[in-house]
Amino acid sequence: MTRLPEDLPECMVFLLGKAYQKAHGDFNQRLRPYGLTNMQHLVLEGLWYQPGMTATELSKLLILDKATLSGVLDRMTETGWIIKSPDPQDRRVQRIYPSEDANRLKPELIEKRKEANLEILERFTPEERILFKRFLRDMI
Amino acid sequence: MTRLPEDLPECMVFLLGKAYQKAHGDFNQRLRPYGLTNMQHLVLEGLWYQPGMTATELSKLLILDKATLSGVLDRMTETGWIIKSPDPQDRRVQRIYPSEDANRLKPELIEKRKEANLEILERFTPEERILFKRFLRDMI
DNA sequence: AAAAATTTGTTCGTATACAAAGGAATTATC
DNA sequence: GATAATTCCTTTGTATACGAACAAATTTTT
Numbered sequence: 001m002t003r004l005p006e007d008l009p010e011c012m013v014f015l016l017g018k019a020y021q022k023a024h025g026d027f028n029q030r031l032r033p034y035g036l037t038n039m040q041h042l043v044l045e046g047l048w049y050q051p052g053m054t055a056t057e058l059s060k061l062l063i064l065d066k067a068t069l070s071g072v073l074d075r076m077t078e079t080g081w082i083i084k085s086p087d088p089q090d091r092r093v094q095r096i097y098p099s100e101d102a103n104r105l106k107p108e109l110i111e112k113r114k115e116a117n118l119e120i121l122e123r124f125t126p127e128e129r130i131l132f133k134r135f136l137r138d139m140i
Numbered sequence: 141m142t143r144l145p146e147d148l149p150e151c152m153v154f155l156l157g158k159a160y161q162k163a164h165g166d167f168n169q170r171l172r173p174y175g176l177t178n179m180q181h182l183v184l185e186g187l188w189y190q191p192g193m194t195a196t197e198l199s200k201l202l203i204l205d206k207a208t209l210s211g212v213l214d215r216m217t218e219t220g221w222i223i224k225s226p227d228p229q230d231r232r233v234q235r236i237y238p239s240e241d242a243n244r245l246k247p248e249l250i251e252k253r254k255e256a257n258l259e260i261l262e263r264f265t266p267e268e269r270i271l272f273k274r275f276l277r278d279m280i
Numbered sequence: 281a282a283a284a285a286t287t288t289g290t291t292c293g294t295a296t297a298c299a300a301a302g303g304a305a306t307t308a309t310c
Numbered sequence: 311g312a313t314a315a316t317t318c319c320t321t322t323g324t325a326t327a328c329g330a331a332c333a334a335a336t337t338t339t340t
Contacts, residue, residue, distance in 0.1 A: 024297095056287080
């Protein structure tokens with residue numbers, strides 16, 4: 001079995017990518033039974049925090065490209081997770097709300113994210129958890 | 141301006157994703173003049189480490205889905221960064237090599253990754269850098 | 281109020297990502 | 311030594327990602 005080039009385990013882009021790949025994949029597995037993706041779950045969290053946001057507001061909140069979000073919202077409308085309703089003040093804008101079905105599943109779905117988060121953090125000590133999160137936040 | 145839901149800055153999947161998004165985007169900017177992507181650069185690093193690897197070996201080394209790698213290698217062959225040559229022992233296998241053009245740019249390209257890495261790390265103290273990398277490696 | 285600039289959201293093009301299925305070649309098993 | 315199991319890689323289908331260009335609507339400027 002080939003080993004890693006000496007530098008790769010030192011390269012932050014690589015390390016961040018692989019750590020995210022792992023966390024992202026695990027969380028997606030957890031969401032699979034619901035037919036939701038990580039990204040779609042994230043959108044719901046945003047909308048539960050503040051229902052009726054516009055796509056632009058959501059994309060700023062979640063640090064997402066508006067072109068990416070556009071597709072995500074399309075699929076979520078298609079599958080009934082969210083509802084778009086036109087803004088009477090500004091005809092360019094659509095206000096976005098979680099659907100009733102989504103709201104019904106809210107406690108369960110929030111719980112899933114907490115589980116996924118704990119699974120990641122449990123290998124670290126409480127001090128390490130604080131530090132790790134601080135490092136990541138400092139990058140954003 | 142909307143603020144983040146209280147939990148998002150605590151969610152590791154979110155934090156890892158955004159930190160990676162940032163690092164990945166910055167590195168891609170640096171590589172843009174060469175017409176290379178982060179992923180393609182990574183493939184070259186793998187091949188410089190051990191030329192003649194098969195796609196399967198590369199995908200294990202770089203922790204990549206083989207289906208994803210297949211497309212990346214196609215594009216890199218198309219643009220002349222790598223060369224595929226059939227293995228005489230096993231007709232299923234293609235051995236992959238960096239092209240002459242790629243080798244010529246090797247020092248310059250390696251330097252780019254180092255620069256990107258430093259840009260990320262310079263905001264942390266030496267002790268923090270060690271810790272941060274350890275945390276990320278522990279996740280993989 | 282007409283022209284210019286900006287904002288909102290979509291569409292297009294390209295590049296990952298990965299599950300699942302498939303074709304071709306090789307190896308293992310009986 | 312023929313069948314089964316495995317391996318290598320590609321293809322298909324769906325979901326991000328994001329730059330760039332765009333139409334429609336709104337705001338700003340003059």
